[in-house]
Amino acid sequence: MKKFKQFVNSFLLVELLKGLMVTGRHMFSPKVTIQYPEEKTPQSPRFRGIHALRSYPNGEERCIACKLCEAVCPAAAITIDAGVRESDGSRRTTKYEIDLFKCIFCGFCEESCPVDSIVETRVFEYHFEEQGAQILTKEKLLEIGLIHEEQLAQDIEADAKYR
């Protein structure tokens, strides 16, 4: 009996049709493949991309050189030199560098920052063409911050109630 069932199934190509049914179902179901780079996946407000240093609306940098991010960084990717700013005697960084080769994008720096200065943007598409370009200097970081300020502010706002 068992043998007969097997013979009919194979004679009528039932197995094949079963397989084709799966194929057919997927042919008409909605597609999940993203056509990168034309299309992009949605991102969480907590997305951890390249870093940025934020500024206040009046242009004043937020960073107060407390060095908590440097201390918390598990990859020792952040190097900070600090000092007294000549103009007003406030505590500011004279050097703020992130080595992106060392960085593991854990987001601890963002979490530790008491003034929401160092953040990670949603930008993950970047490349380097020269030796040393992987080191983000203070100027670069501030510039990235300026470009993405609107998005960054929104993201922090969105995440505020969970912090």
Next chain:
Amino acid sequence: MGKVNIEIDGKQLTADVGSMIIEVADEADIYIPRFCYHKKLSVAANCRMCMVDVSSLPKAVPACATPVADGMVIQTQSDRAIDAQKSVMEFLLINHPLDCPVCDQGGECELQDLSVGYGEDVSRYVEGKRVVKDKNLGPLISTDMTRCIHCTRCVRFGQEVVGIRELGATGRGEHIEIGTYIESTMDSEVSANIIDLCPVGALTAKPSRYKARAWELRESPSIAPHDCLGSNVNIHHRRGEIIRVVPRENESINEVWLSDRDRFSYQALTEGKRLLKPKIKKNGTWQETDWQTALNFAVAEMKRIIGVSKGEEFGTIVGNNSTLEESFLIQKLIRGTGCNNIDFRTRRRDFSKDQYSGVRAGFNFPLQDLDTMDATLLIAGDIRHEQPLAALRVRKSTGFGRAMAINPFDGEYNFRLYQEIQPEPHLLAQEFACVLAAAAQKQPDKINAEIKDWIEGITFTEQHAIIVDELINGEQSCILMGVYVQEHPQAEVVNWIAEQVARLTDSKWGYMTQGCNAAGNKMAGAVPNQSEFGGRATPGKNAKQMLTEGLKGYLIHNCEPDVESLWADQALANLQNAECVIALTSYEDGRVSDYSTVMLPIAGSYETSGTYVNVEGRWQSFSAAVPAPGESRPAWKVLRVLGNLLDTSGFDYESSVQIRDELKEKQENSRDKKESRKTPPELHAASEEETKRDSLGLYMVDPMVRRANALQQTSKASTHPISISRVTT
């Protein structure tokens, strides 16, 4: 002293009657939180943080102000104690700003630490916080007075330890402020200790302001190189750069304090104009070169000048702050070439005893005993500016003892003088001789024939007799000679008198020296007439002869004779006229680039390993805290290579420790030569011209201090502390 038995946190302890709970707890390693209590200061009990629970008492009591009693049972962690401490913390945090991230004390703040343990996470206080205007205390200390919690440690330090009340509290309650009463800077030479004392970020160091966090600093022990005490310090550095220097506790030298000079001189190393590469002057312009070329050039010049003049026309000046190892190598090197002109004493006029060899320390008693002297006689000592921390010790002794002074110059003292005699500078020895005469009369059975002859015809006054009485009656007494004594043309006479008076009155004697390693330099043999540990050597020219007579070639190690020496102008002219000046220096600014022919960059203090021998004869070795910048190398290495290039034997050392061990061995083998002073030196009149005091001043003593920016901006930098005699003739 009676003993009582108490119990703290279940531990059975025995304590002295009258000691406070906190002292006993500290001894037993039981931590009680505190802000105002400090073991070196009086008890104020105004922060109330150290509340502990004593079972026999109805309320929690402050541990710092409660003496122990027999059978006391103390709980530091009970609910009652913790409750009291939490309440105190809440009060303290009412007005203290909560912006630790911008505070320079963040990470090493006692308040921050304790608020983690005892603070609430939510403040119940909604009213505005008080704000206090910052005070300008000068270039060394920066203030954030809003952060002050009024523990008054800084006030008590000034009042009790220094004896100069520079800070005080004005106002009451909410309006209390720590300040200088009327607006002024803090000018005392140990002022910056309040930075260490301040438990919060109200008083912080200005030169290192905002530069680093406590957690990123590495700590290396070292020895401060600016006075003959050899204060113990810790160098805090990060990525090879010195960030700050803080005291390392050593009860027998610097206790827990540090003079401003030792604390801030590191700035010369980080901000001074450092010589980074060897340089040779060719046709009047400086050219950078490599070590090999520079060393070969120096060696060729040395060989030429020494060869032609048979060593007569070449002189070596060693800096006061050279390490023992450096001095030893340089004298070995120069004597190996057949030249005997070497000296470190650029501030000495009396060379009369040079022909007697001998090595000994400047003190015949431990420095620590200065605390307990019943009578201290200071001879021409500006102790406050020369050895600031020794002055604190003398001041401590004046709480029960008496300090007296024979000082030709206007001294600034931070203690009260019981007797003061101000002779004319050139009559210092004569004046002191009167004390000896008085002592001889009081102790006739102790004098010998020489003294009897020597004091023949010397009369003394009532004042001299009082001084001698004090020295005799004091259970412990000492005669302390300042740096000026060694500059006096009759230094040996004064030293001899001091020792005789000390013997007659059963006192101790000690003489302070310029620089941090005078004893070590002498031991190492960096003097004409004797090699290491009083070894025999062909006599050569001394510093005065070398600098005033003018030689063809000079080797200058870590000093600037044109500034430091007593014959600065002549030295400058002679150095400029010399054919070749080889300078081993860490800095390229100053006149060194003017007169030298070749400059070899050597590591500065804290960048080299070595040993300093302090005034008590204590050997203190240290290793390099940070690497030397550029191509500069530790001087002992440079000298070692120079020695090899000059074909002198015995320069195969691999480390400075090896040199030190060799010296230590030599010291043990050298017989302790008792100095034969059988024949008393002659007491002749010194000329007034010769006794002029060109004091270097507090912040001019060595090349390093002269380049420390913050120190140079202080009000004490420009004034020579003592220079005028108020005696009118």
